[in-house]
Amino acid sequence: MIYEIFVKAAGKAAEHSGSVTAATADAALVFAHEQFGRRGAWEEIWAVPRASLAVMTSSDTPGPAFDRSYRLMAGYKHIIQKWREIDLAGERQREGLRR
Amino acid sequence: MTDADRQAEFEARIARGEKIEAGDWMPLDYRQAALKLIQMHAQSELMGCLPEREWIARAPGLRRKLALTAKVQDECGHAQLILRVAEDLGAPLHRTREAMMEDLIAGRAKYHNVFHYPVPAWADVGVIAWLVDGAAVITQGALIDCSYGPYGRILERICAEEAVHIRHGEDIILSLASGDASHRRELQDALNRWWRPLLHFFGPPDEFSHAAPLYRYAMRKQTNEELRQKFLGRAIPQIRAVGLELPDPAPHWDGQRWVYGDPGWDEWRAVINGKGPKSADRLGLRRLTWEEGRWIREAVSGGAIAA
Numbered sequence: 001m002i003y004e005i006f007v008k009a010a011g012k013a014a015e016h017s018g019s020v021t022a023a024t025a026d027a028a029l030v031f032a033h034e035q036f037g038r039r040g041a042w043e044e045i046w047a048v049p050r051a052s053l054a055v056m057t058s059s060d061t062p063g064p065a066f067d068r069s070y071r072l073m074a075g076y077k078h079i080i081q082k083w084r085e086i087d088l089a090g091e092r093q094r095e096g097l098r099r
Numbered sequence: 100m101t102d103a104d105r106q107a108e109f110e111a112r113i114a115r116g117e118k119i120e121a122g123d124w125m126p127l128d129y130r131q132a133a134l135k136l137i138q139m140h141a142q143s144e145l146m147g148c149l150p151e152r153e154w155i156a157r158a159p160g161l162r163r164k165l166a167l168t169a170k171v172q173d174e175c176g177h178a179q180l181i182l183r184v185a186e187d188l189g190a191p192l193h194r195t196r197e198a199m200m201e202d203l204i205a206g207r208a209k210y211h212n213v214f215h216y217p218v219p220a221w222a223d224v225g226v227i228a229w230l231v232d233g234a235a236v237i238t239q240g241a242l243i244d245c246s247y248g249p250y251g252r253i254l255e256r257i258c259a260e261e262a263v264h265i266r267h268g269e270d271i272i273l274s275l276a277s278g279d280a281s282h283r284r285e286l287q288d289a290l291n292r293w294w295r296p297l298l299h300f301f302g303p304p305d306e307f308s309h310a311a312p313l314y315r316y317a318m319r320k321q322t323n324e325e326l327r328q329k330f331l332g333r334a335i336p337q338i339r340a341v342g343l344e345l346p347d348p349a350p351h352w353d354g355q356r357w358v359y360g361d362p363g364w365d366e367w368r369a370v371i372n373g374k375g376p377k378s379a380d381r382l383g384l385r386r387l388t389w390e391e392g393r394w395i396r397e398a399v400s401g402g403a404i405a406a
Contacts, residue, residue: 070165
């Protein structure tokens, strides 16, 4: 059976690291420890049977039907220009000088 | 291992700057204080959807309607992410998501002061996204490094989305500022209305004893006043650059810090205890949607109740 392996470092989210083939979950953890945990920088190792993963791919879902750039920082580049036009940087500098 | 040993080990972990995870042993006062903070944040996100929602249909133009809808969806999504963290933290105390929601709609749970106020004009929508989200990103950004790992990690994602909301607010207010005199008047009026609630947002400067476990266990590292000063330092040059006047009494720099007029803490206290101008209306709407949505929750959870 194929197990997908996720390694969680201290304070971090678990990340997918790779997969192992094993007969049981216990064996998968032993192999995963050897493959991905042998340098010690891990807090938890998770083994998930590949068959248990529910998977969707972006090509199976419809893309946005129209421009959705208002959801992204890149959709607001003109704002940076507007702040420049009204001289926010100069105002910050004058504020600093007033101190 | 005795509880005293566990407590000592926990405090040593905090002192080393380690992150606490959902399944780790933790002292009861840590769990309670973290849960209270995180639950308040979740419920503020949920209640924060309502004032802006009022303006979706009235927003000028399709793009602004879509952008505002997207922002409300983001805030609602934040509530879901944070409630999930709160659920894990509350499980050993038998604090379910349903119990948290029941507390909210019964008026027993607190949420941010700013969501108890009306939104009378379009300019208010801009000021909320520009400065209320601006204030929120300062408190939430300061919590990314908190000792509870699952909360800190989702805050990174939340703050990235809040940064887009702030841009959306700047887009609205900069458009109004470059409009005619009536637009600028509307914007100035909105800023005047929100100024006091914005000063209140960070809480009174002296509420340390109340928050003590949060500081002792490194959930919080900056005080209310430190966060408010950071906000003022960021907002005031922007307000001046836009050509707006600082609301009376205007804050001034005394050489070390921003000195601002007494914002009236009695009002803040009354508002967060549910006596704000829009508290009853908004909670009424939340209660209605909670009741009307019950069949959907039951349907998607296969019978088991879920929020």
